[in-house]
Amino acid sequence: MYVLGIESSCDETAVALYHASKGLIAHTLYSQIATHAEYGGVVPELASRDHIRKLVPLIKTVLKEAELTAKDIEGIAYTAGPGLMGSLLVGAATAQSLAWTWQIPAIAVHHMEGHLLAPMLEDNPPTYPFVALLISGGHTMLIEVRAIGKYRLLGESLDDAAGEAFDKTAKMLGLEYPGGPKLAELARSGQNRFKFPRPMTDRPGLEFSFSGLKTFTMNALHATQQTEQDKADIAFAFQQAIAETLSIKCKRALQQTQLKTLVVAGGVSANQEIRQQLQQMATKEGADIRFPRPEFCTDNGAMIAYAGCQRLMAGQTQNLEIFARPRWPMEQLISL
Amino acid sequence: MKLLAVETSTDACSAALFIDGEIIEKFAVAPREHTKLILPMINQLMTDAQLKPQQLDAIGLSRGPGSFTGVRIAGGVVQGIAYGADLPVVPVSTLAAIAQDFFNRRSDAALSFTAMDARMNEIFWGVYQRNPLGLAELIGAEAVTPADEVIFPDRAGFGVGSGWGVYAEQLSQRLAERVLGIEVDVWPRAGCVAQLGAYGFANGLAVAVEQAMPVYLRDKVAKKQSER
Ligand SMILES: Nc1ncnc2c1ncn2[C@@H]1O[C@H](COP(=O)(O)OP(=O)(O)OP(=O)(O)O)[C@@H](O)[C@H]1O
Ligand SMILES: [Mg+2]
Numbered sequence: 393m394y395v396l397g398i399e400s401s402c403d404e405t406a407v408a409l410y411h412a413s414k415g416l417i418a419h420t421l422y423s424q425i426a427t428h429a430e431y432g433g434v435v436p437e438l439a440s441r442d443h444i445r446k447l448v449p450l451i452k453t454v455l456k457e458a459e460l461t462a463k464d465i466e467g468i469a470y471t472a473g474p475g476l477m478g479s480l481l482v483g484a485a486t487a488q489s490l491a492w493t494w495q496i497p498a499i500a501v502h503h504m505e506g507h508l509l510a511p512m513l514e515d516n517p518p519t520y521p522f523v524a525l526l527i528s529g530g531h532t533m534l535i536e537v538r539a540i541g542k543y544r545l546l547g548e549s550l551d552d553a554a555g556e557a558f559d560k561t562a563k564m565l566g567l568e569y570p571g572g573p574k575l576a577e578l579a580r581s582g583q584n585r586f587k588f589p590r591p592m593t594d595r596p597g598l599e600f601s602f603s604g605l606k607t608f609t610m611n612a613l614h615a616t617q618q619t620e621q622d623k624a625d626i627a628f629a630f631q632q633a634i635a636e637t638l639s640i641k642c643k644r645a646l647q648q649t650q651l652k653t654l655v656v657a658g659g660v661s662a663n664q665e666i667r668q669q670l671q672q673m674a675t676k677e678g679a680d681i682r683f684p685r686p687e688f689c690t691d692n693g694a695m696i697a698y699a700g701c702q703r704l705m706a707g708q709t710q711n712l713e714i715f716a717r718p719r720w721p722m723e724q725l726i727s728l
Numbered sequence: 729m730k731l732l733a734v735e736t737s738t739d740a741c742s743a744a745l746f747i748d749g750e751i752i753e754k755f756a757v758a759p760r761e762h763t764k765l766i767l768p769m770i771n772q773l774m775t776d777a778q779l780k781p782q783q784l785d786a787i788g789l790s791r792g793p794g795s796f797t798g799v800r801i802a803g804g805v806v807q808g809i810a811y812g813a814d815l816p817v818v819p820v821s822t823l824a825a826i827a828q829d830f831f832n833r834r835s836d837a838a839l840s841f842t843a844m845d846a847r848m849n850e851i852f853w854g855v856y857q858r859n860p861l862g863l864a865e866l867i868g869a870e871a872v873t874p875a876d877e878v879i880f881p882d883r884a885g886f887g888v889g890s891g892w893g894v895y896a897e898q899l900s901q902r903l904a905e906r907v908l909g910i911e912v913d914v915w916p917r918a919g920c921v922a923q924l925g926a927y928g929f930a931n932g933l934a935v936a937v938e939q940a941m942p943v944y945l946r947d948k949v950a951k952k953q954s955e956r
Pocket of ligand 2: 528691
C-alpha cells in the first residue's frame, strides 16, 4: 500500500510517500524559515499563504521522484492537528479533495503521533511498549506508549515547551529565528562557567517547567558584559540545564513504568548534547534508546505518511469532512 | 462544456455544476461549517449528474477577495481536484460573482458598485458593468481601501454587497446621486462562479493548477522587525 503523506501544521510544507512493506519511497520539504525570519517568528497568515503556493508542486515532485502515478497511490494521510488553523486547513482541504478525486481513502493524522512514530522509519525500529519523550516547538511530553493510539500522558510542560525555551533564549542572545539550532551551535564554544537550575527536578513527578529557566538566563546575561564568550558560556549552561533536566525526567519515567525502551522525537531531539546525555542515562539504566534521523526530528511528511499508513491498514478512514483541529489532545486518539 | 465551481469566501458555502449551459447549485449560509459541507456538496452534485471529475473540462475557483481562510478552503479543494483529475482552473473574482448574482436578478441594472466588508475599517470593492451577454465585467481594478477612499466612475449604478451594510453612510456620501439603490444581502454563489467561469474558459482564461491562487487584495498582514 502506497500512502501519500502531507504535513502543513506550521511553517514547513512537506510531502512524502511511504509503502507499507517497502518503507519510505520519497520525501520532500519546503521550509518557510526565510519568509518568517524578517518577522522574528512565524506569522500564521503568511504561513498559510506559502502552504497553498507550495503544496501541489511538492506532491508532483514526490510522485515524479518515486516514478509513480496517481493510480499507484492507495491512501492519503494529512496532519489534521495540533497546529495553526489556517495552515492545517490548506493541507486538509487539498488532501481530502485529492483523495475524493482519486477515489481512495484519506486519513487525518495527529501531528504529535507523527513525531512519536518517526523513529519507526529507521532500520532498527523500537518495539512496543516504550516511553516516548516528545520535545518540539510546541510540546514537551512524556508518554507511555503501549501501541499506536494507546497513549498515557505521564507528564508535560506547565509553561514553555522545550523548543520554545530554546528559541526564546536564542532571541535573548541575539540569534535569529528559529534560534534553537543556532543556540546549540553557539554552545559549542561555551565553557562550563555558570550553573543554571534544573527546574522541577528537586521534587517527584514528571512535569516540566522551562519559563523560570528563561528568566534565570536573562538575569545571568545582564550580569555580564555580554561579550561573545559570555553569550557562548550562557548558551552552554542553558543547554546543559535542559539536557540534564530531560535526562532526569526520562530516567524517572523509565523507572516508574518499568519499561526498557525510550523513544525521543520532535525538533529538539535533533540536539546533539541532549541526545548524548539521554544516551548515557539510558545506558546506565540498561535501557534501549531510539531517535529519528536528524531530518525527521523536525516536521516532515514521512512521519505523517507512516502514521497514516498504519491507521489506513487497520481500516480507519476519514469521511468527507475536511478535518482540522488546532487543539487535539493526544489521549483522544483511538487505538488500532 | 462541463465545469465545477467552488465558493467558500464568506459565511456562505456553495458548489455548482455548469453542464452545457445549464447550472445546478448547492448553497448554504453556514458560518464555520464549510469544512463539513463543501466536499459532500460537490460529491452530491457530481453523483446526481453521474459525472467523474475526469469528465469535467475545468474547475471554477472563487478566488477572493473574502475571508482569507475561506478563500484558501476553496483554493485547496479546487487545487486538489484540478491536480487529481488533471484539469485547468478558471479563477473568478468573488466580487464579480456577487455582481453577477445581482445582475441575474435585476434585469434593469447595468452597473454594480460591489463592496464586501474587509474588516479593519476597510472594504474590498470593484465596479462591475453588465456586458452584452449579461455577464459582470470589471471596470478598472479591484482594491481594498477605507470606504471613503473608493473611486467610482461617474455613472449611475447600484450599491451591492456587505460593504454597503457596514459603510452605507460613507459610501452613499462619496457616491452621492450616482446610487440608484442598495442591496446589502447578496452572497457570492458558486452558480455565478460557474456562469462566469464557463465564459472565462471559453475565452482562454483557464490557468494551470499551480497558478490557481487565492487573491487576498490585502497583502500587508504583519510588520517586519525592521518596521516596528
Ligand atoms: N539542534 C537543535 N537544538 C535545539 N533545538 C532545536 C534544534 N533543532 C531544532 N530545534 C527546535 O525544534 C523546534 C522545531 O521542532 P518541530 O518542528 O518539531 O516543532 P513544531 O512543529 O514547531 O512544534 P510542534 O511539533 O510541537 O507542533 C524549534 O523550537 C527549534 O528551535
Ligand atoms: Mg512539529
